[in-house]
Amino acid sequence: xxxxxxxxxxxxxxxxxxxxxxxxxxxxxxxxxxxxxxxxxxxxxxxxxxxxxxxxxxxxxxxxxxxxxxxxxxxxxxxxxxxxxxxxxxxxxxxxxxxxxxxxxxxxxxxxxxxxxxxxxxxxxxxxxxxxxxxxxxxxxxxxxxxxxxxxxxxxxxxxxxxxxxxxxxxxxxxxxxxxxxxxxxxxxxxxxxxxxxxxxxxxxxxxxxxxxxxxxxxxxxxxxxxxxxxxxxxxxxxxxxxxxxxxxxxxxxxxxxxxxxxxxxxxxxxxxxxxxxxxxxxxxxxxxxxxxxxxxxxxxxxxxxxxxxxxxxxxxxxxxxxxxxxxxxxxxxxxxxxxxxxxxxxxxxxxxxxxxxxxxxxxxxxxxxxxxxxxxxxxxxxxxxxxxxxxxxxxxxxxxxxxxxxxxxxxxxxxxxxxxxxxxxxxxxxxxxxxxxxxxxxxxxxxxxxxxxxxxxxxxxxxxxxxxxxxxxxxxxxxxxxxxxxxxxxxxxxxxxxxxxxxxxxxxxxxxxxxxxxxxxxxxxxxxxxxxxxxxxxxxxxxxxxxxxxxxxxxxxxx
Amino acid sequence: xxxxxxxxxxxxxxxxxxxxxxxxxxxxxxxxxxxxxxxxxxxxxxxxxxxxxxxxxxxxxxxxxxxxxxxxxxxxxxxxxxxxxx
Numbered sequence: 220x221x222x223x224x225x226x227x228x229x230x231x232x233x234x235x236x237x238x239x240x241x242x243x244x245x246x247x248x249x250x251x252x253x254x255x256x257x258x259x260x261x262x263x264x265x266x267x268x269x270x271x272x273x274x275x276x277x278x279x280x281x282x283x284x285x286x287x288x289x290x291x292x293x294x295x296x297x298x299x300x301x302x303x304x305x306x307x308x309x310x311x312x313x314x315x316x317x318x319x320x321x322x323x324x325x326x327x328x329x330x331x332x333x334x335x336x337x338x339x340x341x342x343x344x345x346x347x348x349x350x351x352x353x354x355x356x357x358x359x360x361x362x363x364x365x366x367x368x369x370x371x372x373x374x375x376x377x378x379x380x381x382x383x384x385x386x387x388x389x390x391x392x393x394x395x396x397x398x399x400x401x402x403x404x405x406x407x408x409x410x411x412x413x414x415x416x417x418x419x420x421x422x423x424x425x426x427x428x429x430x431x432x433x434x435x436x437x438x439x440x441x442x443x444x445x446x447x448x449x450x451x452x453x454x455x456x457x458x459x460x461x462x463x464x465x466x467x468x469x470x471x472x473x474x475x476x477x478x479x480x481x482x483x484x485x486x487x488x489x490x491x492x493x494x495x496x497x498x499x500x501x502x503x504x505x506x507x508x509x510x511x512x513x514x515x516x517x518x519x520x521x522x523x524x525x526x527x528x529x530x531x532x533x534x535x536x537x538x539x540x541x542x543x544x545x546x547x548x549x550x551x552x553x554x555x556x557x558x559x560x561x562x563x564x565x566x567x568x569x570x571x572x573x574x575x576x577x578x579x580x581x582x583x584x585x586x587x588x589x590x591x592x593x594x595x596x597x598x599x600x601x602x603x604x605x606x607x608x609x610x611x612x613x614x615x616x617x618x619x620x621x622x623x624x625x626x627x628x629x630x631x632x633x634x635x636x637x638x639x640x641x642x643x644x645x646x647x648x649x650x651x652x653x654x655x656x657x658x659x660x661x662x663x664x665x666x667x668x669x670x671x672x673x674x675x676x677x678x679x680x681x682x683x684x685x686x687x688x689x690x691x692x693x694x695x696x697x698x699x700x701x702x703x704x705x706x707x708x709x710x711x712x713x714x715x716x717x718x719x720x721x722x723x724x725x726x727x728x729x730x731x732x733x734x735x736x737x738x739x740x741x742x743x744x745x746x747x748x749x750x751x752x753x754x755x756x757x758x759x760x761x762x763x764x765x766x767x768x769x770x771x772x773x774x775x776x777x778x779x
Numbered sequence: 780x781x782x783x784x785x786x787x788x789x790x791x792x793x794x795x796x797x798x799x800x801x802x803x804x805x806x807x808x809x810x811x812x813x814x815x816x817x818x819x820x821x822x823x824x825x826x827x828x829x830x831x832x833x834x835x836x837x838x839x840x841x842x843x844x845x846x847x848x849x850x851x852x853x854x855x856x857x858x859x860x861x862x863x864x865x
Contacts, residue, residue, distance in 0.1 A: 434861050532857065605835045608805055609842060616823060617852050618816030626856055632863035711862040717855075721812060733858040736845065745839040752851040754790070754844035756830045759820040761783050 237275060237312040237342060239268060240301050241282045244320045246289045257286055260316045267346055268314065280310050290323030291376050291506050311341050317348035318365070319372040324506055328369045332360050373506075380505035394495040394521030400463060402490045403454040404528050415490075415525040422528045423639050424451055428485055429529050430634060433536045436554045436728025439479040439486075446477045449699065450647060450692030453477040486537045489520070493527030496520050540732060556603065556728050557581070557738065564739035564747060566592040572599075581740065595740045602738075605746055607726050610734060614722045616755060624718055640700045644693060651689045658682040781824050790831045790843070797832050797839065804834045 241264040245257050261282060271277055281304070283297040293299070304310040313336070315321050321343075322328040332353075336343050342354040349368050353360050390397050395413035404425035408414040424446075431437040431445065446453070455475040458465040467475075489496045498519045500510045543559025561570035563583040570581040579599035585592040617623070658679065665675040716724045723730060739747040781789075808826045810819060827833055832841045 430861065434858070533861070601836075601838070605838060605840055608835060609840060612805060612808065612810065612823075613851055614855070615810040615812055616816070616820060617850075617855075619852065620812070623852055623856055627859045627863075630856075630860045630863065633861060634864040636864045711859075714859045714862055717859065729862075730858060733854055734851070741839075744837065745841070746835075747841040747843065749843045749845075750848070750851075751845045752848045752854050753846065754786075755851060756820065756824065757783060757786050757790075758850075759817060760781060760786060760824070763780075763817050763821070764783060 237277045238280050238310050239277050239312045239314060240280055240304065240310040241265070241268065242298070242301060242313055242315045242320060243282065243284045243286075244288055244290060244295065244298070245286050247287070255316075257284060260320070263316055263346060264314055267344075277312070280304065289376070289508075290319060290321075290372075292324060292508060293322065293327055294508070305335075305339055305341055311339075312344070312354075313341060314344040314346070316346050318345050318351070318368055319348070319375070321345075323372045323376050325369045325373040328372070329366070332365070332369075336360075376505055388498075388519070391495075391497045391519035392521070394519075394524040396495060396524075397497065400458060400465065402488060403457070403485060404491060405525070415495075417526050417528060421457065423635065425485060425491060425528050426634055427636070428482060429491075429533050429537055432482075432486060433533055433540060433732065434729040436556075436558075436732065438554050439482040441553055442482050443477045443479055448692075448695045449643075450688075450695065451477070451643075453481060483541070486541060489534075491527060491529040492531060492534055493525055494520055494522045495524040536732065554728055556726055556731055557599075558728070560731060560735055560738055561602075562737055562739050563592060563595050564741040564745075565595070568592070570595070570597075570740055583740075593742050595742050597740050597744055597746070601744070602740075602746065603726055606731070606735070606738070606748065607723070609748060610726075610730070611722050613750075613755070616759075618759075620721050624721075627714065637700065640696055644696045644700065647689050647693050647696070651686065651693070654682055654686055654689065658686065780821055786830070789829050792832075793841075797841075799834065799839055801828070802832060802834045802839060803828050804836070805840065806835065 241261070243257055243260040243264070245255055245260070261284075264282075268277060268279060281301075283301040285295040285297045288295040288298075293302075301310060301313070305313075313321075318328065318332075321331060332343060335341075336353065337357075337360075343351060343360070344353070345351040349364055351359055351365065359365065387397055390413065396407065396415055397413065401407045401415050401418070404418055404422045405415040406418045408416045428442055428446075431442050432439070437445070452460060453475055455465065455467060485491075496518055498513060498517065501513050502508045502510055540559070555572065559569070561581055562568065563570060563585065566583065566585045568583060568585045571584040571587055573580045573582060581597050581599060581602065583592045583595040586594050661670070661675055661679055661682070664670045665672065670678070713723075713727060713729075734750055734752060736749040736751040738749070741747065803826065805827065808823065810823055812819070814822065824830060831843070832839060834840065
């Protein structure tokens with residue numbers, strides 16, 4: 220008997236005090252309906268609670284607000300916090316303005332209303348649509364009207380989704396930009412947010428990234444290191460610095476950095492060609508917000524909608540290089556001259572690089588891994604000599620060398636690096652000065668009692684770290700600028716040698732990538748080189764055959 | 780002098796079928812860049828015998844070109860211009 224009485228007492232105690240959570244949610248799907256504003260919801264809920272307090276013992280625990288969150292799923296920060304508080308027993312009464320605030324997902328809405336809240340003894344109150352109080356009328360939550368309202372709430376989302384998707388697709392088809400943020404290198408036109416304009420600050424960095432990858436043979440990780448070393452802000456950090464409301468849950472660290480993935484994203488983005496490419500991803504459905512990649516055939520591509528940053532040739536070259544199977548030596552950041560260009564002539568697999576007794580060899584990877592092919596071994600220095608000699612002969616045969624060098628000399632430089640470097644250095648020096656100033660002022664703040672000793676030490680440490688970082692960035696940029704100062708007068712040393720000898724004197728990855736498609740290595744050290752330029756022997760012989768008469772006359776006149 | 784027809788035939792044969800004894804070592808070939816391009820090509824073809832297959836030491840080297848590709852001169856121009864920066 221005693222046991223029964225005890226449990227009765229306990230029930231009484233739980234019911235005696237309602238620990239209330241007011242839940243408020245507002246999303247774009249609710250449109251501009253004033254009654255849904257956070258302010259209005261708060262006011263109505265508070266008013267209701269105050270009235271209820273006159274009759275029952277209620278205590279407000281917290282107001283949980285999700286502003287700008289859709290109700291189609293439960294991935295809402297404060298909603299989750301409220302569920303946790305229910306779980307902990309801190310909350311046992313939830314009040315919302317209407318049922319759609321709880322959820323606009325029919326299935327989830329019923330899960331909470333008809334199951335979770337019942338199991339956890341949570342009192343659920345909805346002021347309207349439909350008016351509910353699960354404590355006063357426990358059976359009400361199972362009524363058909365509630366189910367129908369819940370289905371209606373969900374259908375509202377479905378309809379909005381169809382309407383919005385239709386409008387978005389129309390804009391995408393017309394080549395109007397509808398993203399939240401312009402791709403790195405561009406800005407949204409302040410006069411027309413559906414248009415893109417070149418961002419003079421970041422576009423040169425995009426050009427640098429392409430250049431380093433295509434011409435300098437740098438690996439993606441090498442580019443990442445260089446950008447970080449120069450103190451260049453990555454796209455996420457750049458958005459934040461410019462006051463854009465950018466939130467990415469994947470960035471846990473406060474200072475996001477460049478990564479190989481961001482480089483890949485830039486190198487493959489056709490937007491830089493001046494084409495509007497949208498719809499590369501979509502959500503699984505209006506209820507499941509997981510983003511998935513769409514096949515290229517479903518993308519919305521409208522050509523020439525804005526100013527290109529990268530020319531088509533460079534872009535295509537970057538795509539070609541990315542297809543190649545390459546790896547970089549640890550710590551080097553630079554690809555080997557032939558990385559991704561060598562294939563076994565028999566099995567077609569790429570060749571592996573081996574070092575033995577300080578000599579570098581390439582050998583068939585199939586042979587190495589499965590033994591199914593033969594070795595096809597060739598020494599790196601010999602291969603380099605073969606390729607260099609072959610290219611040199613081809614260059615010696617071209618006509619109009621003087622004209623070619625002239626053209627190169629007179630062409631405007633495609634990249635303006637030094638101006639940007641100088642501006643970058645100046646900006647960082649100003650920042651350094653500012654930080655040094657604040658750092659000095661800290662001591663005074665502490666002495667005046669404006670900040671505590673702990674705050675002083677923590678802030679001092681932070682500023683010192685920042686100062687150190689800035690000094691390092693400035694040193695890196697000045698080093699880069701020093702190379703540039705030489706570059707302005709004599710251009711590039713590789714071109715200098717070309718100008719002097721009218722031919723290339725050594726091989727580098729850039730020239731290999733420019734001229735060669737693939738090199739096949741045969742067993743026994745024979746080599747097949749596939750160039751990606753046209754056959755000049757045939758062209759000139761054809762010319763001679765067609766103009767034999769005129770050429771003979773010229774020859775005879777010369778002799779005469 | 781080699782004809783276009785002969786060149787086409789040469790460019791189409793595979794490396795496996797070629798008898799190395801008949802091949803010329805490319806390192807021994809001199810190209811006088813002062814000559815006009817046509818004459819330069821004639822001299823080169825006379826020396827190399829087969830411009831698509833030659834020797835480098837004991838290695839046979841075969842070269843293939845891209846019929847739809849740009850001219851080498853333009854490729855070089857693009858490459859060196861891209862190195863320029865101010």
